[in-house]
Amino acid sequence: MIDFIRRRPFIAGILAFVILFLVTSSFPIVPETKQAVIVRFGKPVRILNRYEAGKPIGAPGAGISWRLPFADEVVWIDKRVLNVDMQRQQVISTDQRRLEVDAFARYRIVDPLLMFIRARSEQQLQEQLKPILGSEVRNELGKVTFAALLSAERQGVMDNVKNSLNEIARGYGVQIIDVRIKRTDLPDGAPLSSAFDRMRTAREQEARSIRAQGGKQAQIIRAEADANAARTYAASFGKDAQFYDFYRAMQAYRATFVGDKQNPVTPTTIILSPNNDFLKQFSGRP
Amino acid sequence: MTSFSAFGQRFRGLFAVSKGPWGSNDQGGDPPEPPADGGTGSGPWGEPGRKPRRGTIIAPGGASVFEEMLRRGRGRFGGGEGSGGPDRSLILWGVAGFFLLWLVFTSVHSIAPGQRGVVSRFGRYSYTLGPGVGLTLPSPVDRVKKIDVENIRSVDIGAGDSSDLMLTGDQNLLDLAYSVRWNIRTPELYLYQLAEPDETIREVAESAMRAVISQVSLNDAMGDRRAEIETQVTQRMQAILDAYRSGIQIQGIAIKQADPPDAVNDAFKQVTAAQQDAQTYINNANAYALQLGQKAQGDATAFDKVYEQYRLAPEVTRRRMYYETMEQVLSKVDKTIIETPGVTPYLPLPQIQKSQVQAQNGEGQ
Numbered sequence: 286m287i288d289f290i291r292r293r294p295f296i297a298g299i300l301a302f303v304i305l306f307l308v309t310s311s312f313p314i315v316p317e318t319k320q321a322v323i324v325r326f327g328k329p330v331r332i333l334n335r336y337e338a339g340k341p342i343g344a345p346g347a348g349i350s351w352r353l354p355f356a357d358e359v360v361w362i363d364k365r366v367l368n369v370d371m372q373r374q375q376v377i378s379t380d381q382r383r384l385e386v387d388a389f390a391r392y393r394i395v396d397p398l399l400m401f402i403r404a405r406s407e408q409q410l411q412e413q414l415k416p417i418l419g420s421e422v423r424n425e426l427g428k429v430t431f432a433a434l435l436s437a438e439r440q441g442v443m444d445n446v447k448n449s450l451n452e453i454a455r456g457y458g459v460q461i462i463d464v465r466i467k468r469t470d471l472p473d474g475a476p477l478s479s480a481f482d483r484m485r486t487a488r489e490q491e492a493r494s495i496r497a498q499g500g501k502q503a504q505i506i507r508a509e510a511d512a513n514a515a516r517t518y519a520a521s522f523g524k525d526a527q528f529y530d531f532y533r534a535m536q537a538y539r540a541t542f543v544g545d546k547q548n549p550v551t552p553t554t555i556i557l558s559p560n561n562d563f564l565k566q567f568s569g570r571p
Numbered sequence: 572m573t574s575f576s577a578f579g580q581r582f583r584g585l586f587a588v589s590k591g592p593w594g595s596n597d598q599g600g601d602p603p604e605p606p607a608d609g610g611t612g613s614g615p616w617g618e619p620g621r622k623p624r625r626g627t628i629i630a631p632g633g634a635s636v637f638e639e640m641l642r643r644g645r646g647r648f649g650g651g652e653g654s655g656g657p658d659r660s661l662i663l664w665g666v667a668g669f670f671l672l673w674l675v676f677t678s679v680h681s682i683a684p685g686q687r688g689v690v691s692r693f694g695r696y697s698y699t700l701g702p703g704v705g706l707t708l709p710s711p712v713d714r715v716k717k718i719d720v721e722n723i724r725s726v727d728i729g730a731g732d733s734s735d736l737m738l739t740g741d742q743n744l745l746d747l748a749y750s751v752r753w754n755i756r757t758p759e760l761y762l763y764q765l766a767e768p769d770e771t772i773r774e775v776a777e778s779a780m781r782a783v784i785s786q787v788s789l790n791d792a793m794g795d796r797r798a799e800i801e802t803q804v805t806q807r808m809q810a811i812l813d814a815y816r817s818g819i820q821i822q823g824i825a826i827k828q829a830d831p832p833d834a835v836n837d838a839f840k841q842v843t844a845a846q847q848d849a850q851t852y853i854n855n856a857n858a859y860a861l862q863l864g865q866k867a868q869g870d871a872t873a874f875d876k877v878y879e880q881y882r883l884a885p886e887v888t889r890r891r892m893y894y895e896t897m898e899q900v901l902s903k904v905d906k907t908i909i910e911t912p913g914v915t916p917y918l919p920l921p922q923i924q925k926s927q928v929q930a931q932n933g934e935g936q
Contacts, residue, residue: 314693314694315694315695316691316694316695317691317694317695317696317759317762317763318762318763342696342759342760342763342764343695343696343697343698343759345695346695347691347693347694347695347696348692348693348694348695349693349694363766364763365763365764365765365766366764366765366766366771366815366816366817367766368766368767368770368771368774389774389778391771391815431742432742435738435739435740435742435785435786436740436785436786439782439785440782462814462815463811463814463815465774465775465778465811466778466781466782467774467777467778467781468777468781469738469781469785470736470738471736471738471744477744480742480743480744481744481832481834481835483742483743484743484744484789484831484832484835484838485834485835485837485838486838487743488835488838488839488841488842489838489841491842491845492838492841492842492844492845493845495842495845495846495848495849496845496848496849496852498849499845499848499849499850499851499852499853500849500852502849502852502853502856503852503853503855503856504856505856506853506856506857506859506860507856507859507860509860510856510859510860510861510863510864511863513860513863513864513867514863514864514866514867515867517864517867517868517871518867518870518871520871521870521871521872521874521875522871522874524875524878525878525881528878528881528885528889529874531889531892531893532874532877532878532892535892535893535896538896538897538900539896539899539900542899542900542903542904543899543900543903552904552905553904553905554904554905554906554907555901555904555905555906555907556906556907556908556909557906557907557908557909558908558909559908559909563893563894563897563901564908
């Protein structure tokens with residue numbers, strides 16, 4: 286053999302190359318992330334590393350396989366969880382309110398052969414799933430009220446979407462793992478601005494009520510203070526009403542006629558009769 | 572001449588060997604992807620055309636080296652045609668050294684702390700290397716992908732973008748920004764289960780956050796239930812990602828900002844202002860109450876003190892107080908005393924007015 290190589294290096298090289306080529310093209314390496322359909326002259330003959338639920342990673346499936354060179358073609362199909370995004374679209378709830386919804390679905394190709402026959406490629410599969418997802422979401426969300434879209438019920442709605450989508454997707458050898466609403470937004474324009482208006486008026490109402498409550502509390506505090514003061518006065522002055530009358534009158538005279546620096550009084554003229562009690566000593570009577 | 576060209580051939584083979592592992596290592600061990608048009612367009616020729624380079628790897632590489640050794644042996648022991656001489660053995664040694672180095676570099680892996688090495692044998696997951704030095708079969712057979720598992724990554728969602736409004740349970744809008752912290756729990760799941768793990772985390776986070784926010788009121792979301800919301804979103808995300816078997820661990824959610832939208836922010840500020848106002852009212856009332864209470868107590872105590880004394884000598888005290896007060900009062904006012912009842916009561920109005928004018932002037936000066 287070595288002699289042959291030395292004598293005919295060129296032919297030997299070509300031969301080696303051909304052998305190499307045959308060997309490598311006969312043993313494709315299937316990674317964990319892929320499934321493969323072996324197609325012999327257009328007819329699928331084998332599936333490599335097919336997804337099976339519950340099979341752990343590293344279980345037999347991936348690794349080196351074989352095929353007939355030239356005759357067999359390997360079609361690679363993703364084994365992982367894939368994503369299809371629904372385009373943002375308007376949904377009208379039963380109470381005629383609009384909502385813009387983004388949703389996504391996660392799926393896995395569980396039957397690569399079926400998927401290969403129906404959709405030919407992952408991209409085409411996505412193209413076909415996308416509108417189906419959109420219409421399913423629209424249909425299901427159109428059956429509920431606006432409030433329900435925002436409530437915990439919506440997970441139930443999404444489960445419905447998932448189930449009906451799964452029915453269709455099964456025809457493509459696809460299993461829908463999860464369908465979720467990503468965003469629910471009010472559409473721009475009238476619905477959004479009216480929501481803003483509502484929020485604004487609600488806040489204004491809140492502000493007013495807070496002010497009013499503050500006023501109310503202040504009033505109550507003042508009234509209580511007045512009552513307390515009255516109680517204090519009554520407890521003290523009630524001991525001798527007559528003396529209080531006199532005592533308070535004296536205070537009042539002083540305040541009204543004399544005043545002090547803070548409360549000056551206007552000059553007053555008093556016309557007295559000599560019979561006045563104050564002047565009773567004027568007469569000199571004992 | 573002949574041996575030289577044979578060498579060339581061999582070199583080409585070796586070259587392919589060395590190129591295979593390095594080149595494909597970068598691609599993370601993925602086999603060539605089928606073309607985008609689904610493989611129908613590319614005939615059986617398209618695939619194999621690319622394949623040989625990878626596959627050259629073992630068989631020819633091993634074979635050529637083996638041949639090399641045979642040859643060398645023959646040359647050493649004097650058998651054969653030893654036409655190359657020193658040149659030839661030098662090349663041989665170089666090739667052998669290169670091969671050895673390659674063997675060492677591709678089968679000994681040092682895994683940093685916090686990393687794991689996911690080993691796949693011909694594409695099939697085999698085992699996971701812990702931190703330290705790990706041995707595997709050389710490159711084309713075993714491939715090691717190092718994954719950082721301890722490193723906590725962070726994804727920021729909704730940073731100040733006005734279009735990123737969320738609907739709350741009471742149908743209000745909320746401007747929310749938050750970040751998700753996550754790391755990889757199971758590296759092999761992370762590698763092999765999800766097609767787009769990073770994108771998945773982002774979408775799941777958004778979905779979970781919006782689902783939770785849509786069940787709480789605006790005030791709760793902005794106020795004291797934030798921590799609860801963060802916990803709920805974390806749990807929800809973890810549940811979803813576990814359902815995908817993603818191997819991802821959510822460490823936590825941090826809400827960085829939860830504000831009303833810009834368009835209505837003023838109204839929200841008014842609420843704050845109203846709260847301040849209300850507090851002001853209450854403070855004023857409290858001050859009034861305090862003042863009044865103190866004054867009442869003062870007055871009452873003063874009265875009590877005087878009354879105590881008054882009771883000891885009522886008549887005298889009363890007269891004394893009366894005279895003192897009248898003295899003060901009458902000393903400050905204009906007095907007119909009309910003595911006889913027969914005198915016409917004449918009210919000196921001009922004088923009164925004059926005195927008032929004087930008083931006003933006096934004040935003016």
